[in-house]
Amino acid sequence: MRIAIWGAGYIGGKQLVALGRDKVDFFIDSNPKKCSGLFCGKKIVHPDELSTWSDLFVYVPYNFYNEIKASLVAHGLVEKVNFCKYDGKNGIDEVILKKDLERALQELEENKERMLNSVIFWGWNFFQKSNYKSFFMRMRQTGFDSQICVVGENVWNKREQAEKENEVATIIAPLNFDRDIHLINSQINYSQLHVIEEIEKLNDAAKAAMNIYGISHRDALSEIYYLLYYAEKVIHEVKPALVILESSRAVRSYVLAYVCQKYGVKYLYSHPGHFPGTYIFDSLGESGCSVPNINSEKFSRLPVDQSDIAKACEIWKYLYESKANRKCQPNIDLTEILERKINKQRPTILFAAHVDSDNVPYTEHVRKYFSPMFATSIDAGVYLSHICKKNNWNYIYKPHPLSINEQIPDLLAEGSIYLEQANINDLIDRSDVVVTVQSSVNYVALIRSKPVVMLGYNVINGKGCTYEVYVKENIEKILKHAMEQGFTPEQKEAFRRHIAQNFKYYLYDDLSERDIRYGKSVPGCIDDFFSLEKYIKK
CATH class of the missing domain: 3.40.50.2000 (Glycogen Phosphorylase B;)
Known part of the structure; x- marks a missing residue:
């Protein structure tokens, strides 16, 4: 029986890692732009190109399961016999994690000189899904004062392929830095884990791991132990000028923020903005823990003039008519x-x-x-x-x-x-x-x-x-x-005023293709990322 994964994207990539690369024959994807190419070294096939379905077993992503299920059933496949849902959560044994940690540390050793004193983008979105690559390439082209490198959490990719796509120095973090992969059946001695319970931020991370993954207290502490070990190695060896994280509430982000604070390294949280076509870089976090919400009254008083309001009206009209959205x-x-x-x-x-x-x-x-x-x-x-x-x-x-x-x-x-x-x-x-x-x-x-x-x-x-x-x-x-x-x-x-303030002080243009441009231009130096805090303190 041939094994296929439906979806040549990050969810399918995680499933590939979970199953084992040698156990998957190919990917299925209905996006014509992806087909005939390769993903993680595996061929991508359009559903219309498949002449036989009866010899397939297909892993289907949870987020589009019902519509893909209907298509598979129409081709005569039977649920749980010829296909099943992939829920995105993967527990890995400590032996597997240790082996991958060795691989990650070797990559760090071989590339640390190229990454020294750089701005680290830590996450998997640099090239995949959100187009951070264009944003950071524009920074480099316009004379940004520090080099940029990536610690990738796209663990399904090989380092060489990821670096080729990113076009900057890139290493791939260990498997458990992916938000849906976690440690199980740890054998670490409790004496080594005790220190994690004594540090509030790390203990919070362990509690989050227990709740999110449904794992034991020991496995949760061990998960943090391995995240901490690698994060400290990277920060100590690379000595970054700035670390950009993708989420303030992910388990790994608790750990990374703690390590940055410990070593006195500046860090920011970044993610697509609440208006489509934008990015946020925030020193405090996201959503209710963001700079504009923590300082809501001061943010509301930030000055805007008539030209800012006129631009806000233009943006509002464009977003309404185009029905642009952060997600397709x-x-x-x-x-x-x-x-x-x-x-x-x-x-x-x-x-x-x-x-x-x-x-x-x-x-x-x-x-x-x-x-x-x-x-x-x-x-x-x-x-x-x-x-x-x-x-x-x-x-x-x-x-x-x-x-x-x-x-x-x-x-x-x-x-x-x-x-x-x-x-x-x-x-x-x-x-x-x-x-x-x-x-x-x-x-x-x-x-x-x-x-x-x-x-x-x-x-x-x-x-x-x-x-x-x-x-x-x-x-x-x-x-x-x-x-x-x-x-x-x-x-x-x-709301009109809020739009104007967002695009003048907070949201960056993500450089995606659209009919009108809006948002702040790429920063010229690290301090520019923190300009909103300076305005608020005035």
């Missing part, structure tokens, strides 16, 4: 489903969920900066579903693509509509009120002039653009108020 939206016609399930005489509430693993474990820090009332988006969504049922409102639950859970529909109140795949712009246009905890869908809703109710925190909080509620007992009342008032003129004016 599926082309699915929802007319039949919604016509059948929605009562047009009643208001419609749309709940856009966030990635639940970002808030695990549900600590006081998470409660303070991200989600004050609900441990998970599922908790929030279920609570809302019962409010909607009580008031006879239409209710749509849209899970985040990375937090799809087959059990959610059974948890929702009767009459709720659960949609895994949908164009978020279309859902918003069919809704009367949009609710999020911390999802950036709130920005998409505001662009489409819909009232937004926030149950948690992200960059928008305290800016006068949304309805905000932080006590469960007040949610129903605020929802009714949002229905009655809609997206008010005052909120529209505040």
Whole structure:
């Protein structure tokens, strides 16, 4: 039987590593641009090119499972006999991790001189998925004062191939630096792990690992032990001028931030911005823990002039008309489903969920900066579903693509509509009120002039653009108020100003192709990354 993985991307790459490269024959991908090429040394085949299917066993990614399943069934394949879902989580034995750690340390030793005193981009997004490569190449072309290198977490790639793609010095971190790969069955002596429990940031990382991966306390401490060992080696040997991390709430980021602080190395968190076509570089974190939210009042007072406001209006109009989004939206016609399930005489509430693993474990820090009332988006969504049922409102639950859970529909109140795949712009246009905890869908809703109710925190909080509620007992009342008032003129004016401030002070142009340019230009030096903090301190 031939073994195939559906999807020549990062999820498929992880599955390749989990199965073993020699056990997979090829990738299947419906994207014509990828086909006929290679991914991780394996051929990529379009579904239409397959003449026989009966001898296949296909691993299917969790985020597009239902639609791919339908295609496989149509070709005569049987679930669990000819295909299965790949859920993205992989436990690896300590022997495997140690062997890969040796490989990673050897790569560091061979390349450390080329990376000395550089800016390290630590993550897998430099080339894959988000086009950070163009951004950093532009920095280099315009005279940025430090060299750039990559510590890649795209563990499915070989170092040589990754460096060829990145066009800068690149090494690949050990397997467990991938967010979905973790250690199991550790044999490390507890005496070696005791120090981790004594350091608050590392102990928090271990707790997060236990909750996210469902592993034992010992395995969690051992996971942090290996992450810490490699991170300290890199920072000590390379002595970077700056480290750019991709997430503030991932297990590995707890460890990396601790190591940077220990060695006195500057670091930033970066990810795609809440407006499509932008990047964020933030010294504090992301979402509710970002510089604009921690300093909400001061950020709101940052000066903008009439030309800034005029540009904000142009951007708003472009984003509305183009329906641009941070993520590619599926082309699915929802007319039949919604016509059948929605009562047009009643208001419609749309709940856009966030990635639940970002808030695990549900600590006081998470409660303070991200989600004050609900441990998970599922908790929030279920609570809302019962409010909607009580008031006879239409209710749509849209899970985040990375937090799809087959059990959610059974948890929702009767009459709720659960949609895994949908164009978020279309859902918003069919809704009367949009609710999020911390999802950036709130920005998409505001662009489409819909009232937004926030149950948690992200960059928008305290800016006068949304309805905000932080006590469960007040949610129903605020929802009714949002229905009655809609997206008010005052909120529209505040959002227009917020757009102007974001693009003048916070968001960088990611250099992607689009009809108009917006966002800050690439920085000329390391200090430029920290310019917002300087404005706020004035």
